[in-house]
Structure formats: C-alpha cells, structure tokens
Amino acid sequence: MTRQELVAQIRKKKSFLCVGLDPDLEKMPACVKAEDDPIFAFNKQIIDATLPYAVAYKPNTAFYEAYGLKGMSALQKTVRYLQGKNVLTIADAKRGDIGNTSSRYARAFLADEGDFGFDAMTVAPYMGSDSVSPFFEIPGKWVVLLALTSNPGSADFQTAEGCRPFLYQRVLEVSRAWGHEGNLMYVVGATKADMLKEVRRIAPRHFLLVPGVGAQGGSLEEVCRNGFVEGEAGLIINASRSILYASSGADFAQAAAGQALALQKQMSVYV
Amino acid sequence: MTRQELVAQIRKKKSFLCVGLDPDLEKMPACVKAEDDPIFAFNKQIIDATLPYAVAYKPNTAFYEAYGLKGMSALQKTVRYLQGKNVLTIADAKRGDIGNTSSRYARAFLADEGDFGFDAMTVAPYMGSDSVSPFFEIPGKWVVLLALTSNPGSADFQTAEGCRPFLYQRVLEVSRAWGHEGNLMYVVGATKADMLKEVRRIAPRHFLLVPGVGAQGGSLEEVCRNGFVEGEAGLIINASRSILYASSGADFAQAAAGQALALQKQMSVYV
Numbered sequence: 121m122t123r124q125e126l127v128a129q130i131r132k133k134k135s136f137l138c139v140g141l142d143p144d145l146e147k148m149p150a151c152v153k154a155e156d157d158p159i160f161a162f163n164k165q166i167i168d169a170t171l172p173y174a175v176a177y178k179p180n181t182a183f184y185e186a187y188g189l190k191g192m193s194a195l196q197k198t199v200r201y202l203q204g205k206n207v208l209t210i211a212d213a214k215r216g217d218i219g220n221t222s223s224r225y226a227r228a229f230l231a232d233e234g235d236f237g238f239d240a241m242t243v244a245p246y247m248g249s250d251s252v253s254p255f256f257e258i259p260g261k262w263v264v265l266l267a268l269t270s271n272p273g274s275a276d277f278q279t280a281e282g283c284r285p286f287l288y289q290r291v292l293e294v295s296r297a298w299g300h301e302g303n304l305m306y307v308v309g310a311t312k313a314d315m316l317k318e319v320r321r322i323a324p325r326h327f328l329l330v331p332g333v334g335a336q337g338g339s340l341e342e343v344c345r346n347g348f349v350e351g352e353a354g355l356i357i358n359a360s361r362s363i364l365y366a367s368s369g370a371d372f373a374q375a376a377a378g379q380a381l382a383l384q385k386q387m388s389v390y391v
Numbered sequence: 392m393t394r395q396e397l398v399a400q401i402r403k404k405k406s407f408l409c410v411g412l413d414p415d416l417e418k419m420p421a422c423v424k425a426e427d428d429p430i431f432a433f434n435k436q437i438i439d440a441t442l443p444y445a446v447a448y449k450p451n452t453a454f455y456e457a458y459g460l461k462g463m464s465a466l467q468k469t470v471r472y473l474q475g476k477n478v479l480t481i482a483d484a485k486r487g488d489i490g491n492t493s494s495r496y497a498r499a500f501l502a503d504e505g506d507f508g509f510d511a512m513t514v515a516p517y518m519g520s521d522s523v524s525p526f527f528e529i530p531g532k533w534v535v536l537l538a539l540t541s542n543p544g545s546a547d548f549q550t551a552e553g554c555r556p557f558l559y560q561r562v563l564e565v566s567r568a569w570g571h572e573g574n575l576m577y578v579v580g581a582t583k584a585d586m587l588k589e590v591r592r593i594a595p596r597h598f599l600l601v602p603g604v605g606a607q608g609g610s611l612e613e614v615c616r617n618g619f620v621e622g623e624a625g626l627i628i629n630a631s632r633s634i635l636y637a638s639s640g641a642d643f644a645q646a647a648a649g650q651a652l653a654l655q656k657q658m659s660v661y662v
Binding site for chain 1: 413451453454456457459460463464467483485486487488489490492493495496498499500505506507515516517518519520521522523537540542543544545546547548549551553554555556558561562565
C-alpha cells in the first residue's frame with residue numbers, strides 16, 4: 121500500500137484508526153473459544169465489524185507467539201484474511217539484528233511469497249543503520265521504526281540526561297536518511313505536546329504510528345494539534361483493548377464496531 | 392540451567408563454545424534437503440556431532456521465521472531435541488516491547504509449558520526497565536540483554552558522541568539492577584580490548600555472550616585476556632557458519648565436529 125493509497129483510504133473513511141489485533145483468549149467470549157481456531161474466529165469477526173472505520177490493522181506478534189505454533193498459524197490466517205481489503209497491515213514485531221539476519225526478518229514478515237506478506241512491520245533501532253536497512257530492500261513495503269515510546273522505561277535511554285541530543289531525537293535524525301516518507305514511519309508513543317512538536321520538527325511529514333491515546337498519553341485533540349500533516353493526516357492511531365474487549369459477551373463484534381465508530385467520528389473532524 | 396551448572400559444564404568439557412544453529416537451506420547438502428524436515432535433520436546431526444565440544448546452542452529465530460510456520464516447527468523440534476542434554480539453550484530472538492507484551496514474549500520462548508522452553512533468550516533494551524523486567528519473571532531462566540554489538544551501525548547509537556556515558560555503558564549500568572549474575576547475561580559483540588575492559592569495569596562477573604571471534608572482532612586470546620572471569624570463564628563464545636557450513640557435502644557433520652573441536656582445544660587452555 122503506497123502513501124497515496126493510504127491517504128486516499130484515510131480521506132475516504134474519514135479515519136486514521138488502526139485496530140490492534142492483540143488476542144487474549146482469557147478475554148474472549150465462550151462462543152469464540154469453542155471454535156477450532158478461536159483466535160482467527162475472533163479476529164475475523166472483529167475485522168468484519170470494524171472495517172468501515174479503520175484504515176489499518178496491527179497484530180502484535182508477541183500475542184500470537186505466546187500461543188506457540190497454533191498462534192502463528194492464526195496470525196497467518198488473519199493477515200491473509202486482511203489481504204485485498206484495502207487496509208494497511210502492520211506486523212508489530214519490533215525485530216532487529218545484524219544485517220543478514222535482519223534480511224531474514226524482513227523476508228519472514230514482508231515477502232509476499234512468504235507465509236505472511238504484511239505491508240509493514242515495526243523495527244527496533246538499537247543496532248543502527250545496517251541492522252535496519254535490509255528491511256527497506258523489499259519493494260512496496262513500510263518500515264515502522266521505534267523512536268519514542270510512552271512507557272516508564274522510555275526515560276532510561278530514549279530521554280536520558282547525558283545525551284545531547286536525546287537518543288530518540290538522534291534515532292529520528294539519523295534514520296531519516298535510511299528511507300523516505302513513502303516507506304518509513306515512526307512509532308511515537310509519547311503524545312505529550314512538547315514531545316510531538318519535537319518529533320515533527322525533525323520529521324515533519326513522516327507518518328507516525330501512535331500506539332494509543334487517552335490511557336497511554338495525550339488526547340486525540342492534542343495529538344492532532346501537534347502531529348497532524350495537513351491534507352494527509354500523517355498519523356495512524358492504534359486502539360486495541362478498548363475495541364477488542366469492549367464486550368466479553370456474544371455481542372463482542374458489535375461492541376467493537378461501536379468503539380471503532382466512536383473513534384472514527386472523533387477523527388472525522390480532522391480529515 | 393543455573394550458573395553453577397553452566398560453569399560445571401564449562402569445566403567438564405573444557406569449553407565455553409556456543410554453536411549458533413542458523414539454518415540456511417541453500418548451504419545444506421543434498422542428502423539433508425531430501426528429508427521431510429531438512430532443517431531439523433540438519434540441526435540434529437550438527438548437535439550430535441558437536442555435543443562433546445559445546446556448552447550452549449543458540450538458534451537465531453530470524454532464520455527459522457524466514458521459513459514460515461515450517462521453520463518455527465523445526466525450531467520447536469530442535470530445542471526439544473536439546474532438552475536433557477545438559478547444554479544451555481538460547482533463543483536469539485532480540486525481543487522487547489512494553490511490559491504486558493514482553494510478558495508474552497517471555498512466555499512464548501521461556502515457559503516450559505509452552506512450545507519451546509528455552510533456558511535463555513536475547514532481549515533488546517531500547518524501551519527500558521519495564522520492557523525488560525517481565526523476562527525475569529519466569530524462574531530458572533536467563534535474560535541475555537543486548538549491550539554492545541560489533542556491526543558498523545553500533546556507532547550510530549551505542550557509541551555515539553554526544554552521550555556521556557555512551558549508550559551501551561548506560562545500558563550496562565542501569566540494567567545491572569534489573570537482574571543478577573545468576574539470571575542476566577549481556578551480548579557483547581565488540582571484542583576490541585578497550586571495549587571489553589570497559590564492559591568488565593561495569594559488569595565484572597556477568598556472563599557475556601560473544602557472537603563471534605576472528606571475523607567479527609578480536610581474537611579468542613584477546614577476548615579471554617580482557618573478558619575472562621577467573622574460575623568460571625564468564626564467557627560464551629558463539630560460532631555458527633564456520634561450524635555449520637564447514638562442509639557442504641555429506642560429511643558436513645564430521646566437518647562441523649572438527650571445527651568445534653578445534654575451537655574447544657583453543658578454549659581448553661583457559662578452563
């Protein structure tokens with residue numbers, strides 16, 4: 121999915137919502153757990169219910185890996201079900217290793233001839249340029265590079281004193297040269313105004329994947345005020361638990377649709 | 392495997408060699424490629440041939456993920472084959488995410504009731520303390536934290552000017568409090584003397600996983616001179632391609648044994 125196609129979907133659906141498909145069997149209703157493949161059965165219903173309101177879907181691979189080989193099989197069915205639906209599929213895998221090993225991660229998730237064929241995947245920056253560049257070698261795909269997160273530990277290194285500039289700023293500055301605005305996005309979790317302004321100063325037009333608003337940081341309004349790219353949004357805002365587990369009953373999909381619609385309505389003000 | 396058990400094996404085998412099980416079908420001999428599960432067939436023979444000389448085995452999960460669901464199945468068979476053989480099994484996965492997500496990664500690879508049950512796994516530090524601490528919650532297991540690597544990109548962030556101390560030093564200093572010498576190791580790839588001295592200044596007794604000697608950095612002698620822990624080694628030195636692909640013929644396992652033995656002989660001088 122190209123940047124132009126993504127922007128077109130954002131304008132068409134008046135939404136920049138991403139649904140985080142993070143399965144937790146303990147939170148799923150009984151009707152789904154009775155299925156042969158509960159995870160895929162759940163995801164399929166969530167996708168069907170939220171498709172009008174979301175432009176992207178982001179399974180976090182950890183949730184599937186925790187269910188072993190069965191979980192990875194469900195992940196495969198899920199991303200294949202999403203194909204042809206005009207949504208951006210993001211493998212939230214946060215992979216990264218030395219060059220030839222990163223190539224294999226890229227192939228694993230992004231290669232269309234592989235088992236998954238995601239449009240995009242999250243990548244960790246710690247090992248620097250040659251650990252990230254292989255991810256750009258698969259044409260037509262996106263690298264979503266970890267930059268700034270909003271968990272407490274982000275202060276350990278990303279914004280640690282003793283670094284000028286801060287590590288997250290350095291990651292943004294240095295990595296801009298590794299890709300371009302049509303194949304490189306950034307994970308930016310901290311949605312406080314000053315942080316987002318600083319991110320935009322360094323990366324004015326790159327798409328930003330924002331893991332959540334509300335519980336995890338600033339309000340949607342604050343994020344849009346400081347992070348929006350005129351005419352294109354330039355933001356993909358993820359919601360997972362609030363949508364997936366809005367109801368633990370048989371009406372879970374309708375409840376999910378309701379939550380997704382509510383978020384889309386808030387976003388429609390901007391696009 | 393406890394630290395004491397690991398040290399006992401090191402002394403018994405007079406070796407601190409780790410065999411990196413990084414499968415590449417293109418490099419395997421025809422006899423193996425004809426098998427139902429070529430990757431596991433290959434690994435099994437490598438393990439059988441090198442077991443007398445190695446105290447640890449480290450599959451890099453990227454190589455298995457690149458082969459899709461079949462690759463992950465081969466990884467499962469491989470780690471299960473290693474169980475009960477008194478060797479340290481390390482999932483080189485370099486995972487890391489926010490707290491509750493890291494818990495799932497830990498469960499995926501380390502939980503004995505899961506599909507794999509590794510003794511140890513590599514973890515990435517970028518997101519800080521609460522992204523790493525969940526990996527310590529599974530008893531009897533090791534976290535191998537990425538600290539300093541030897542690829543060109545390590546200069547982008549790990550040793551970037553403008554940080555006092557360097558990022559890799561900060562990672563070592565801050566992370567010491569997250570675990571202890573019985574459950575925390577570090578990946579230290581740069582084996583130049585000054586780097587290793589600095590690592591040992593901060594972490595005098597933690598085990599260090601060294602991805603390779605020779606091609607990737609200093610000599611074994613230099614690594615031992617600057618990194619060895621008296622009486623315990625405190626080092627695990629990984630070799631992959633030089634062992635696995637020593638021969639591309641039907642004698643690949645014997646050739647692998649020869650390479651492993653040669654390395655063990657060099658190491659036996661120290662333990």
